[in-house]
Amino acid sequence: MAESYRRSRWSNALFILPYMTVFLSLLVFPLFWGMWLSLNKSDLFGGARFIGLKNYYRVFSDPVFGQAVWNTVIFVLVSVPTLVALGLFLSLALNKTTRASSLLRGLFFSSTVLSVTIVTLIWRFVFIPGDGLLALLFDKMGWEQIGFLSTEGWSLFSVGVATVWWCLGLPMMLFLAALQQIPSDLYEAAALDNASRWRVLTRITLPSIKSTIVLVAIVQIVMQFQLFGQAQLMTNGGPAGSSRPIVLYIFDTSFIRWDVGMGTAASEVLFLIILLAAMVQYWVTSRKGEA
Amino acid sequence: MKSILLATASAALLGMATMAQADTTIELQRFFGACEADYGTVTDVSKAVGECGIITSLVNKFEAENPDIKVNVTTVEWPGYNQLNAQLASNAAPDVVSVHYSAISDYSTRGLFMPLDDLFASAGIDPADFSDAARGGATKDGKMYALPFDNWTMLFHVNLNLMKEAGLVNADGTPILPTSVDEFFEQGKQFKEKTGKPYLVQIYANETAAYMRIFYTLMMQQDYDFFKDPSKIDLSGPEAKKALEFMKKIHDEGLSTLDMDYSAAVSGFSSGEGGIEVNGTWLIGDLDAQSKEEGNALSGGYTVYPVPQFYPAKNATYVDGHGWAVPRGDRDEDKMAAIGKLFKFLEDNDYEWARTGHLPSVKAVFDMPEFKALPHRDKIVEIAKIGQTLPEGVMRQFALQDIVGEELAAAINGNKSVDDALARIEERVNDLLGNL
Incomplete structure (x- = not known):
């Protein structure tokens, strides 16, 4: 060890230089620059003027921002448990070595590789009134059509359905990987004890993949707080802002209204929310380590 | 051996000469859609239909007539200002960009578009050639910041077949409109x-522009000056409330299709789901072409009119228009001359663009027999006279459109009261305009 210390040279740092350059220029610098911009009256084309916390005051007193935060929180609260539960269910159902399960795994994962544009286009075909898939189904059943993309409540629900369909592949794969790490002798012992399937699930399977469940939940919380493309392309945040998430608010404020200062102030608030979620992850995992 | 060398050298020189021919490249960025598959090589503009087809073949024709100029076209999603802003912020803006007159002030006041008066003078473009509405739209603070290309507005596109069924057609075959x-x-x-x-096919979902345009039109028809001060919207007058209540009542009485987004409304009208589509001038060419085909809902039964005058105070309708601007940037004389040539070409071919359904920007086109012979133009030319824009000092008109449209939609769909929606429009718009 001492030998390697003696031989260490400052030039060894050159090995991390490419990564550090990208990290500092594309992550660290924009982070601090964003913080600085949020304290300025500024548009996209310069001319920044320091105004202290006025942008934050405007953001917090804007009911549209409050509505966007509420929409995002509701969206995360509903979509994340759904993604965890459905991902877990699918991984349990497909944790087999048959040809059909391999095919179905690929099928369920395939939506994840699509771009947001394609995903929203597909779901638009489903939800759009008139000729949409659901509209035709409702007509067939003799029910009154629902404006899924233009009715308050339904619009966020529709964005959520498209999101779950799009994002389901990753949780499923993570759960499958975790399930395959469980030693098979545990299941053999349970079989010898004649344990019921429910008991095996709740006493062996779920406790064994607990850390993966937490990981998937935290990753999804962080991802779903950044909801943007689906909402912009499917509903544009409407009707009446009822499906506008925080990132769409930031986008509108910065790029449509050109108010970059206020947009970055809203970004900093989102950053804090996501930081809080990441800290929860740290807290939960370190508590487990202590135990 | 010698002859082979000579032949190779000649071929190389010839190649260089060909390359040297296209020695100026214009980067042109536009909306109007992409249709390279259909019109990528078409240079006969008369064969093109619709906005995309006509502008694509116009550019092809310009390149064919000017082999020393290459036009690199980048198509952006409407309206394309997000991309343009990002390009301007990183000093990578194109040479020529499509704009709405209503967006020019945002850029001209920040020095992001070049004034074009000198370029027009050197290219032989006389501003007096343009109609007042078009020239006025492209002129800010006394300088022209865009080549006017057209004027457009919302219209009543009428399905005469359904109107006949409803008994709403005069003896001469014209529709009975309110x-x-x-x-x-x-x-x-x-x-x-x-x-x-x-009765109506309207764009109600995922859309703000249509709501705003009709709302502005209804207030203009009541001669209500809601932007007396361009930095503040004033909707306190009874005219604003009347306009919104009218729009809401159309929804409440079931006289409009519901929940349709833009493309659903366009295809809905084409397939006969309602009597009158409230949409823009740009659809005339396509809808007229459809009506000339057999076996569809519009076969032999399409016509179009300006939005009717609902209030006696004034015959007015909200208009905007398209133009071509030159973003700030360093360009040499050759490039500016090439841009001037392109602009002159577009001005000279304004009739072709007018075939889309948009109103011409060049005055002389109105008097051309070809233009007069275009279907339905006689019914909409009055828009050049009754068209009204917002005052040029009103900034961020596209951002305002989103706010106004969103609040109007909330009231119309019953998510908010009319009074609340109008109050929120005032608050949000005035907050935006007060913090530029």
């Missing part, structure tokens, strides 16, 4: 009773 709010509801109800379909 001349007041009361008549609108009488005729709308009659249409619905007779055909079982909604």
Whole structure:
């Protein structure tokens, strides 16, 4: 060890230089620059003027921002448990070595590789009134059509359905990987004890993949707080802002209204929310380590 | 051996000469859609239909006539200002960009577009050639910041086949259209009773522009100056409330299709789901072409009119227009001369663009026999006279459109009261304009 210390040279740092350059220029610098911009009256084309916390005051007193935060929180609260539960269910159902399960795994994962544009286009075909898939189904059943993309409540629900369909592949794969790490002798012992399937699930399977469940939940919380493309392309945040998430608010404020200062102030608030979620992850995992 | 060398050298020189021919490249960025598959090589503009087809073949023709100039076209999603802003912020803006007159002030006041008066003078473009509405739209603070290309507005596209079924056609075959709010509801109800379909096909979902344009039009028809001070919207007058209540009543009485987004509304009207589509001038060419085909809902039964005058105070309709601007940037004389040539070409071919349905920007086109012979133009030329824009000092008109449209939609769909929506428009718009 001492030998390697003696031989260490400052030039060894050159090995991390490419990564550090990208990290500092594309992550660290924009982070601090964003913080600085949020304290300025500024548009996209310069001319920044320091105004202290006025942008934050405007953001917090804007009911549209409050509505966007509420929409995002509701969206995360509903979509994340759904993604965890459905991902877990699918991984349990497909944790087999048959040809059909391999095919179905690929099928369920395939939506994840699509771009947001394609995903929203597909779901638009489903939800759009008139000729949409659901509209035709409702007509067939003799029910009154629902404006899924233009009715308050339904619009966020529709964005959520498209999101779950799009994002389901990753949780499923993570759960499958975790399930395959469980030693098979545990299941053999349970079989010898004649344990019921429910008991095996709740006493062996779920406790064994607990850390993966937490990981998937935290990753999804962080991802779903950044909801943007689906909402912009499917509903544009409407009707009446009822499906506008925080990132769409930031986008509108910065790029449509050109108010970059206020947009970055809203970004900093989102950053804090996501930081809080990441800290929860740290807290939960370190508590487990202590135990 | 010698001859082979000579032949190779000649071929190389010839190649270089060909390359040297296209020695100036214009980067042109536009909306109007992409249709390279259909029109990528078409240079006969008369064969093109629709906005995309006509502008694509116009550029092809320009390149064919000017082999020393290459035009690199980048198509952006409408309206394309997000991309343009990002390009301007990183000093990578294109040479020529399509703009709406209503967006020019945002850029001209920040020095992001170049004034074009000198370029026009050197290219032989006389500003007096343009109609007042078009020239006025492209002129800010006394300088022209865009080549005016057209004027457009919302129209009543009429399905005459359904109107006949509803008994709303005169003896001469023209549709009976309302001349007041009361008549609108009488005729709308009659249409619905007779055909079982909604009177209007409107864009209600995922859209803000259509709401805003009609709302502005209805206030303008009441001669209500809601932007007396361009930095503040004033909707406190009864005219604003009347306009929004009218729009809401259309929804509440079931006289409009519901929940349709832009493309659903366009295809809905084409397939006969309602009597009158409230949409822009740009659809005339395509809808007229459809009406000339057999076996569809519009076969032999399409016409178009300006939005009727619902209020006696003033015959007015909200208009905007398209133009071509030159973003700031360092360009040499050759490039500016090439841009001037392109602009002159576009001005000279304004008739071709007018075939889309947009109103010409060049005055002389209005008098051309070819233009007069275009279908339905006689019914909409009056827009050049009655068209009204927002005052040029009103900034961020696209951002305002989103706010106004969103709040109007909330009131119309019953998510908010009319008074609340109008109050929120005032608060949000004035907050935006007060913090530029």
